[in-house]
Amino acid sequence: MERWWAWQLALVALATVYLSPSHGKMAEFTSDTLINNVVAGPDLRRGQGGRLYVGAVNALYQLNQNLEVESRTETGPKRDNRQCTPPVTDACEEAVDTDNHNKLLLVHAARDVLVVCGSVFRGICSLRNLSNVEQLLYFSDTKGEKSYVASAEESVSVVGVMSYFTTREKANFTVFLVGKGYGSHDSTKLISTRILQDYGDWVVFDSIIEASAVQANPFVLRYLHDFRFAFKDGGFVYFLFSRTLGVQDTKNFTFVSRMCEDDQGYYSYTELQLNCSAANKYNKAQAAYVATPGEVLAQSMTSSGQYGRVSASDKVLFVTFTSDEDPSTSAMCMFPLRSINSRLVEIIGACYSHHGIISEKAAVYSPYSSKEELCSEKPRDMAHRYRCGAEFLPSPLASKAEFALTVEPSLVRKAHMTAVAVAEVEGHAVAFLGTATGEVTQLPVAGKSVFML
């Protein structure tokens, strides 16, 4: 239910930001079924007016800039059962008409393709025509486990981002990276890289990187990852998620992880804990958005002293958090990408040159390895020289809680904020915040904290 409001909001926000209503009235679109995902088409992102794609339960919509339906297709219900291995035939006696929730929508603009992954058939994806989503370009349910991308479970959230992959022979492919938690019938890969064409032994949607580090079974189950957002910036791919700290723990903590886009072994994958408030009261990330703050917010952030120097064109990660300890409130915290990156460099650097110690305290641990030896003395410039990792470097690192990037909330509300989008309107940053009860609020963002009822 929460996700529906989340995307209802995204739609409102995107429409407001990009579609500048030309007829003086607010455009509106209503789906017959729950909306799971909304993405903007390529032209829209360039601010030229364009399309929105809406993935809903059993339906997929292509909307024009007035939010009118240009093309739509039914994606379900389908005869399916989680117990059965696709293709689901008469041999699957338990098969019943099953709702198809949209789990992932990604725009591959260069090829005019929309990647669509649903919850039926173990999360197999399809490719559709970006200019006409009714047209199915590719779907196969006979390729086996390697083509299961998303999750069959409603509660498991899936995030993804387009990227590229270069082989040793210098062939360059479009791929997408996927982050997802673990559902009982899903693959245990936390992060995977999926190809969009057949090549050599690979088939469409194959997971082409076998990096055991962030894909190993026992660890995935232990941490209960809940992925919320994925994005790319400056040659890096980032995932935002919450997880526990171990098998005995049920408390959720929020992390942002980062790896180099052209790191083919995920060697550079590193997790940084994010605390929203000094006591980390707002511990669980719900939604996030990356935007530039604009002149006014940048100045206000800089003068608050919490964020270092922030300029109008710096990217900032805006995250809404809920509180496991106090479900009646939620908060929004801001993390400049510059701060995230420099804290990550500190942590990685400490591992290579100071046995993982900063100010006499252990700063890092290795959540996905049982190996004792973690950080070892290496030449001083190691972290810099092997910025994107290498085979001989330790398994993925995570910051210890004491080295979490911590900021005070810029907004606290007596509501469950489950969605966020931020836009710059005439130099001012405006946040569109959605709550679990379906309310959408538009608020200016400031560098100092604002508390509301």
Ligand SMILES: *[C@@H]1O[C@H](CO)[C@@H](O)[C@H](O)[C@H]1NC(C)=O
């Ligand atoms: C996608 O749809 C557009 C518009 O209908 C059409 O011109 C184009 O040929 C289609 N692409 C493919 C690959 O069929």
Ligand SMILES: *[C@@H]1O[C@H](CO)[C@@H](O)[C@H](O)[C@H]1NC(C)=O
């Ligand atoms: C591969 O393609 C992407 C864009 O599609 C580009 O950014 C990247 O530099 C290319 N890599 C190589 C090695 O050509």
Ligand SMILES: *[C@@H]1O[C@H](CO)[C@@H](O)[C@H](O)[C@H]1NC(C)=O
């Ligand atoms: C952690 O989050 C999960 C949902 O992802 C929730 O079910 C669980 O109750 C949370 N843990 C605590 C201690 O509140």
Ligand SMILES: *[C@@H]1O[C@H](CO)[C@@H](O)[C@H](O)[C@H]1NC(C)=O
């Ligand atoms: C982050 O929060 C945790 C508690 O959840 C706390 O132990 C840790 O010290 C905090 N880190 C910082 C840098 O404040």
